[in-house]
Amino acid sequence: xxxxxxxxxxxxxxxxxxxxxxxxxxxxxxxxxxxxxxxxxxxxxxxxxxxxxxxxxxxxxxxxxxxxxxxxxxxxxxxxxxxxxxxxxxxxxxxxxxxxxxxxxxxxxxxxxxxxxxxxxxxxxxxxxxxxxxxxxxxxxxxxxxxxxxxxxxxxxxxxxxxxxxxxxxxxxxxxxxxxxxxxxxxxxxxxxxxxxxxxxxxxxxxxxxxxxxxxxxxxxxxxxxxxxxxxxxxxxxxxxxxxxxxxxxxxxxxxxxxxxxxxxxxxxxxxxxxxxxxxxxxxxxxxxxxxxxxxxxxxxxxxxxxxxxxxxxxxxxxxxxxxxxxxxxxxxxxxxxxxxxxxxxxxxxxxxxxxxxxxxxxxxxxxxxxxxxxxxxxxxxxxxxxxxxxxxxxxxxxxxxxxxxxxxxxxxxxxxxxxxxxxxxxxxxxxxxxxxxxxxxxxxxxxxxxxxxxxxxxxxxxxxxxxxxxxxxxxxxxxxxxxxxxxxxxxxxxxxxxxxxxxxxxxxxxxxxxxxxxxxxxxxxxxxxxxxxxxxxxxxxxxxxxxxxxxxxxxxxxxxxxxxxxxxxxxxxxxxxxxxxxxx
Numbered sequence: 001x002x003x004x005x006x007x008x009x010x011x012x013x014x015x016x017x018x019x020x021x022x023x024x025x026x027x028x029x030x031x032x033x034x035x036x037x038x039x040x041x042x043x044x045x046x047x048x049x050x051x052x053x054x055x056x057x058x059x060x061x062x063x064x065x066x067x068x069x070x071x072x073x074x075x076x077x078x079x080x081x082x083x084x085x086x087x088x089x090x091x092x093x094x095x096x097x098x099x100x101x102x103x104x105x106x107x108x109x110x111x112x113x114x115x116x117x118x119x120x121x122x123x124x125x126x127x128x129x130x131x132x133x134x135x136x137x138x139x140x141x142x143x144x145x146x147x148x149x150x151x152x153x154x155x156x157x158x159x160x161x162x163x164x165x166x167x168x169x170x171x172x173x174x175x176x177x178x179x180x181x182x183x184x185x186x187x188x189x190x191x192x193x194x195x196x197x198x199x200x201x202x203x204x205x206x207x208x209x210x211x212x213x214x215x216x217x218x219x220x221x222x223x224x225x226x227x228x229x230x231x232x233x234x235x236x237x238x239x240x241x242x243x244x245x246x247x248x249x250x251x252x253x254x255x256x257x258x259x260x261x262x263x264x265x266x267x268x269x270x271x272x273x274x275x276x277x278x279x280x281x282x283x284x285x286x287x288x289x290x291x292x293x294x295x296x297x298x299x300x301x302x303x304x305x306x307x308x309x310x311x312x313x314x315x316x317x318x319x320x321x322x323x324x325x326x327x328x329x330x331x332x333x334x335x336x337x338x339x340x341x342x343x344x345x346x347x348x349x350x351x352x353x354x355x356x357x358x359x360x361x362x363x364x365x366x367x368x369x370x371x372x373x374x375x376x377x378x379x380x381x382x383x384x385x386x387x388x389x390x391x392x393x394x395x396x397x398x399x400x401x402x403x404x405x406x407x408x409x410x411x412x413x414x415x416x417x418x419x420x421x422x423x424x425x426x427x428x429x430x431x432x433x434x435x436x437x438x439x440x441x442x443x444x445x446x447x448x449x450x451x452x453x454x455x456x457x458x459x460x461x462x463x464x465x466x467x468x469x470x471x472x473x474x475x476x477x478x479x480x481x482x483x484x485x486x487x488x489x490x491x492x493x494x495x496x497x498x499x500x501x502x503x504x505x506x507x508x509x510x511x512x513x514x515x516x517x518x519x520x521x522x523x524x525x526x527x528x529x530x531x532x533x534x535x536x537x538x539x540x541x542x543x544x545x546x547x548x549x550x551x552x553x554x555x556x557x558x559x560x561x562x563x564x565x566x567x568x569x570x571x572x573x574x575x576x577x578x579x580x581x582x583x584x585x
Contacts, residue, residue, distance in 0.1 A: 001027050002121045002251070003047070003075050003100055012116060013108035014077060017091050019100030025074045026251035030117040032110050037067055041253055044072030047117060049110045051079045058089035065093040070112070076098035077113065123185050149175035149267045154261065156245075163246040166219070166267055168358050169194060169238055169439060170432040175267075181244070187435050187445040192440030193242045197233060204249045204260070215249035219264045219271060234331055234346055237439050239354035241271055278357065284308040285375035285386050291380070292460050302457035308375065311390060321389040322460060323423055326467040327356040328382050328475075331447045349378035355446065356383045359432055360423075384464065389422060389453055425470070425485035426452045437480040446473040448483040504584045513580040514564040526564075530556045533569065534579050 004023040006014050017024075022044065028045030031038070034053035042048075048068055055061060076099055078086050086103050093366045094101040100436060104113065149166050156162045157177040165176035171186035181189075192207035194215040204215040219241040243264050249257065288308060291301050305322075305572075318568030329352045353376050360374045376385045429436075436446060451463035466486050474484040515526040529547065536543040558569055567574040 001117070002025060002178075005120070006047070006102070006113075006117075008145065009116065011108075012113050013105035014113075015087060015103040015105070016103045017103055018095050018310075019075065019098065022075075022098060022100045025100065027074045029249075030114045031241055032114065032353070034170065036064060037415055039071050040066050042068070042071035042073060044286060046073045047077070047113075047115060048073050049104070050076065050077050051110075052082050052087075052090075055083075055087065055090070058087065061090040062096070065090070065097050065099055069097035069099050070456050073099070076104060077102040077104050079106065079110065149270055152178065152263050153177035165244045167193075167242050167244055169240060169242075169355075169435065170358055170360075171435050172358070172361060174241060178215075181441055182357075183431060185210060186244075187431060188414040190242065190435035191438040192216060193218070193244075194237060194435055195441070196239075197237050198439060198441045200233070206248060206250055212246060213248045215245045215247055217245065217260055217264050218325065219268050234444065235351060238329070239358070240349060242265065243267065244307055249345075254398055281311060281375040282353075282377060284311060285377040285384070287377065288375075288386060289377045289464075290462075292464055295461070298458040301460060307456055308386075311375075321455055322463065323387045323389060324427075324451040324460065324463040324467040325356065325360065325385040325387060325423065326382055326449045326464070326471045327352045327359070328447050328471060329355065329440075330381075330447075331442050332445075348381035349383060350444075352381070352383035353378040355436075356385050356448075359428060359448075360385055360387060374503045382468075384467075387423060388459075397456060410518070419439050422453050423450050425483035425488075429483050433481045440480045444480065445475075446481045447471050449474060450462040450483065450485045452486040508581045508585045511567070511578060512585055515561060518560070518564055524560070526557060526561050529554070529567045530561055530578060531582060533558060536573060538575065540570070 002023065004269050006012055006027075007016060008021075025099055026045060027047050029047070030049065031041065031042075032045045032049040033041070034051055035041075036054045038048070046397045054064060076094060078090065078101065080086065086101070091101060097149055152505045153166070153175060162177060165181045165186070166174040167181070167186050167190055168174055169190055171183070171188070171190035173181050173186055189207055192214075193205060193331060196203075196205040196216070207214045207216055213298070222234075243260070245260065249260070275484070280355070282305070284304075288304050289302065291304060304443065322382050329348050331348075348580045357374055357376050360376075364416050374385060374387065375382055378384065382453075428448065428450065440446060447465040449469065451467040451470070454460060454463045466583055470484040470488065473488055474482040477484075512527065515530065518524055519526050529543075532546050533543045536546060540551050540554060544551045548556065549557075562568055567577070569578070
C-alpha cells in the first residue's frame with residue numbers, strides 16, 4: 001500500500017507534517033519503537049511508529065531520523081500523547097532527510113494503525129503471490145530456446161498484463177511485445193538507467209517519463225557460464241541491455257520481483273548467444289586491421305576483404321565501398337561507487353568496441369541480430385570499425401529529350417532521391433548522445449572519427465588515418481560525446497587540436513579577456529556581438545537584424561571591441577584571429 005492511502009482513512013487519526021512529495025512511497029510493514037537506534041530491526045519500507053520516548057533534547061532528532069532514512073523506511077508517525085505537539089526539531093530533521101512525517105492523534109492507539117497496515121499489506125500479498133507463483137513456473141518453462149526475448153515478453157503481457165521492452169544502452173528497441181516503443185522514449189529510459197547505474201543504485205530503477213512510470217531492470221547473466229562481474233561498473237555500463245517495464249515495481253512483493261529477475265536472466269542468455277555470433281565478425285575485422293596497420297600489400301588486404309565481405313554483406317559477395325570509424329572512451333577519474341580508483345584500471349578498447357557495435361546499428365532496425373553487418377576490432381584504447389557500404393544505383397543519364405530509358409519518367413515531385421549509404425558523423429550520434437552522456441557521467445568521454453568512403457583495399461590505410469585524425473578533432477571539442485567527419489579535415493578545425501594548451505590559453509586571453517571583463521562590468525554583450533558580426537561575414541545590416549539592434553548601436557559596440565583589443569574588424573587578419581580565438585575558447 002502507499003503512504004498516501006493512510007491519510008484517506010480518518011479512523012487512523014494521522015496528520016501530515018512534512019514530505020508531501022514522498023507520499024507515493026510503498027509501505028511494506030509497520031514497526032513500533034522507542035529505541036534511539038532501531039536499525040537492526042528495520043529492513044526497509046516500514047511505517048515506523050514512535051512515542052518519542054527516545055528524545056531527551058533537540059539534538060536527538062536528527063541522528064534518529066538519519067538512521068531511519070538510511071534504513072529505507074517509508075515514513076515516520078509520531079504520537080502526540082507524550083509531548084503534546086510534535087517538536088519542531090523533529091519536523092526539521094524529517095524535511096532534511098526527505099522522510100514523510102505524520103502526527104498521531106493522542107486518541108488513536110498505535111495498535112489500531114498497526115492492525116490496519118498489516119491487514120492491507122497482507123491482503124495485497126496473498127492475492128498477488130498465488131498468481132505470480134503460477135506465472136513464474138510457466139515463464140521459466142517456456143523460456144526462449146532460440147525463439148528470442150519476445151517469447152518471454154509476450155507471456156509477461158498476456159499473463160501479468162505487463163508491457164515490457166528490451167533496450168540497448170542507447171535506447172534502441174531489441175525486443176518488445178505489442179506496439180514498439182517510440183525512439184525518444186527509449187532513449188530517455190536508457191538515459192535514466194545509465195545514470196542510476198553510474199550512481200551505484202540497485203535495480204530495478206524507477207523512472208517517470210512522458211506521464212508514465214517505468215521500472216528498469218539491468219540484464220546480467222548470473223547463472224552458470226556467466227561472464228565474471230566487472231570490477232568497475234564503467235567496464236560494462238555502456239554495453240549492458242535493460243528490461244523496461246511499464247509499471248511501478250516499488251510496491252511489488254518479493255515473489256514478483258524474483259520473477260522479473262528470472263526473466264532478465266533468460267534474456268541475458270540470448271544476449272550471450274548474440275555476442276558469441278559476433279566473434280567471427282570481430283576476428284575478420286581484427287585480421288584486416290592488422291594487415292592495414294602493418295602496411296601489407298593491397299592485394300593481400302583485398303584477398304582478406306573478399307573473405308570478409310560475404311559475412312558482412314551476405315548476397316553481395318564484394319563490398320563496393322568501405323568506411324572506417326574510430327572510437328575511443330576515456331575515463332578521467334573513478335567517479336562511481338565501487339570504482340577501481342584509477343582510470344588505467346579500465347581497458348578502454350573493449351568498452352569502445354561494444355559501444356561502437358551498438359552505435360553503428362541503424363536506429364530504425366530492431367532485433368538482437370541487427371548488427372550482423374558490422375565488424376569492429378580494437379587495438380590499445382581504440383575501437384575500429386570496418387563498415388561495408390552497398391552500391392547506390394546511378395541515376396539514368398538524360399538527353400535533351402529526357403531519360404534514355406524507354407519507360408516513362410516518374411513525376412519529379414514523386415521520384416525518390418538515391419539514398420546516400422555513407423555514415424555521417426553528426427547523424428551518427430544524433431539519437432544516442434543523450435543516453436550515452438548519462439552513462440559517461442562526469443568522468444567519461446566518447447569521441448568518434450569517421451572517414452570518407454574508399455573503393456579499394458589501397459584506400460583503407462588512408463581511411464584509417466583519416467578517421468583517427470577526425471577523432472582527434474572531435475576530442476578537442478567540449479562535451480561528453482563528440483564526433484567529427486572527414487569533411488572537417490579540410491577546414492581550419494584540423495589545426496586547432498594540435499595547438500599546445502598554453503598557446504591556446506594565451507592567444508584567447510589576449511583577445512577575449514578584455515571583452516569578457518568589460519561585459520562583466522557593463523553587461524555590454526560584446527562577446528555575443530563579436531560572434532554574430534563574424535557569423536554575418538561583417539554585414540552591418542544582417543548582424544543588426546540578428547541582434548535586434550539599430551545599426552548605429554552595432555557600430556558603437558564594434559568600435560568598443562576594436563578600442564579594447566587594439567584590433568581592426570575591417571581587416572581580414574584581425575577577423576581571422578578573433579574567429580580562431582572564439583573557436584578555441
